[in-house]
Amino acid sequence: MRKLVFGILILAAGWSSCKTNDGKTSLPIFGSRKAVTKTVNGQSVTDTVYQTIPKFSLVNQYGDSISNKNLDGKIYVADFFFTTCPSICPMMARNLLTVYNTFKSKDDFKILSHSIDPKHDSVPVLKKYADKLGVSGNTWWFVQGKKEDVYTIAEKNYLVAVKQDSTAAGGYVHQGYFVLVDKQKRVRGAYDGTDPKQVDQLITDIKTLQAEPDQK
Amino acid sequence: MMAIRYPKSIVAALGLSIVISLFFSCENNNSLELKRYYSEGAAIYQTHCLNCHAADGSGLLALIPALNDSTFLKNNKASLACAIRYGLKRPIKINGKAYDENMPAANLAPMEIAQVITYMNNSFGNQLGMVTMDEVEADLKSCK
Numbered sequence: 001m002r003k004l005v006f007g008i009l010i011l012a013a014g015w016s017s018c019k020t021n022d023g024k025t026s027l028p029i030f031g032s033r034k035a036v037t038k039t040v041n042g043q044s045v046t047d048t049v050y051q052t053i054p055k056f057s058l059v060n061q062y063g064d065s066i067s068n069k070n071l072d073g074k075i076y077v078a079d080f081f082f083t084t085c086p087s088i089c090p091m092m093a094r095n096l097l098t099v100y101n102t103f104k105s106k107d108d109f110k111i112l113s114h115s116i117d118p119k120h121d122s123v124p125v126l127k128k129y130a131d132k133l134g135v136s137g138n139t140w141w142f143v144q145g146k147k148e149d150v151y152t153i154a155e156k157n158y159l160v161a162v163k164q165d166s167t168a169a170g171g172y173v174h175q176g177y178f179v180l181v182d183k184q185k186r187v188r189g190a191y192d193g194t195d196p197k198q199v200d201q202l203i204t205d206i207k208t209l210q211a212e213p214d215q216k
Numbered sequence: 217m218m219a220i221r222y223p224k225s226i227v228a229a230l231g232l233s234i235v236i237s238l239f240f241s242c243e244n245n246n247s248l249e250l251k252r253y254y255s256e257g258a259a260i261y262q263t264h265c266l267n268c269h270a271a272d273g274s275g276l277l278a279l280i281p282a283l284n285d286s287t288f289l290k291n292n293k294a295s296l297a298c299a300i301r302y303g304l305k306r307p308i309k310i311n312g313k314a315y316d317e318n319m320p321a322a323n324l325a326p327m328e329i330a331q332v333i334t335y336m337n338n339s340f341g342n343q344l345g346m347v348t349m350d351e352v353e354a355d356l357k358s359c360k
Contacts, residue, residue, distance in 0.1 A: 086320040090268045090276050132278035194267075 026212050027180070027205055030161035030187040052185040053157050058114070058143035058150075061126040066112075066143055071185070075209055076110040077202070078158050078179045079193055080150070082117035083129045088176045092193040093133060096140075096178065102203055104139045108183070109206070111140040116151070116173060118144040161190035178202055183215050250334065250346040257335025264322045265332065273340035279317060281310035284340040293344075297329050297352045298359035326352045 031051030038045050058066045077099060081089045096111060103109040115121035121129075126142040135142075144150075151173060158179045159172040180189040180202060189205050191198040209215055269275050273283035283289075288310055289296065303321035307314055324332065330352040337344035 084318075087267060090280055093279070094270065094276055129279070134277055 025208060027188040027209055030190075031157070032160075050184070050186045051157070051160065053181060053187070054153070056145070056149065056153055058145040059123060060141040060143050061123060061130045063123045066141055068185070071110060071112070071181075073183050074108050074110045075183055075206065075215060076112055076181050077206075078112045078114065078181060079177065080114045080116050080154050080158075080173050081176075082115050083121050083125055084117070088194050092176050092178075095193055095196060095199040097133060097135075098196075098199060099178070099203060099206070100135065100140050103206060104137070106139075106210075109139065113140065113142045114150050114154070115142065115144040116147065116154075118147050118150070158187065159190065161187050180205060180209065182209055182212075246346075250338070253331045253334035253346050254338055256328075257331035257333070258339075260324065260328050260332040261335050264324065265336075268319075273336070278313065278315070281308065281313075281315045282340070283336050284342060285310045286342045286344060289337060289342060289344055293347070294355050294358075295360075296333050296347075297326070297355040300324060300329050300332065301356060302359055326356060329356075 029050050033048050033050045036047050036049045038047065053068060053071075055068050060066045077096070079092060079096065081092060083089075096113070100111060115126065121142075121144050123144075126144060130136070130140070130142050154173045158181075159177060161179065162172045162175070162177055176193040178191045178193045178199070179187060180191070182188050188209060189202065191202040191205075193199065268280045269283055275282040288308075292299075299319065300322050301324065304319035307316040309315070327349045330347050330349045333352070334346040336342065337347065
């Protein structure tokens, strides 16, 4: 009986979250925001400025430099992993492969997997890892950079949605989240990368995002 | 006193039926034991193996091997316990493909290792029967 009630609750939660998405056909925007008043053509206009992913500089599995500019005009999923991680990373890779296979033909879609162990995860190690996952081309980049930089951007920018939702202190970087970023580099969602149901929701949300007018 | 003499055929039938029933009760005990090991092993698999080897034992492409290579499991029966207990640091060939990533050690007791091997040996298309705790304890003594 308890299971049944629980199931109904989950269904209800799923239904209501779907409904919100369907109703608005848009996703929430996470992070801080501020109102900025500018003077345009003699008129004062107030605009909302959202938090965006700041500049970064990384190297991908091909040894190419990847900066924030390479993600201009792209919808992308960011995550944090390391190649020798025995616990949740294979699960995340398995789930992220589903996302990859769904969207790999889209020019404006990317996946950015950040290594949090750059000492071990050199360019050749990342390349080998990508090869073993059957990942080729330029849709899914496995990147590494300075460890502090990756941690900072993870905690201060990518994982803002997780921080807002969680009361737990720290450690978000290790929890296997997939973060959805839009073409304006605003965070639009965070999903538990070890949970196939949340990953299905991510795929649905990417489609919702692609349909937004300013994401075309 | 006069001995009662039963016809030979009845004695033979009785004897045979005792032997048969003993055989079956034995087998029932064995299969019950296997089922117990199997269900305990399934829970251990979920906690310690599933993240990497997947719920259906399919592994992860060229990164993590599948657990459905019955020939490998049979040929390496005596070293499975060591691989689980102490991890695996040498390349192996599964289903004809080479795998060279390290497998981390799982700190499991001999009984748990026996149960999880029994689970693996009878899942994912394998039908290799059970491995007992005694066998695991013996195997663990000769780990390389």
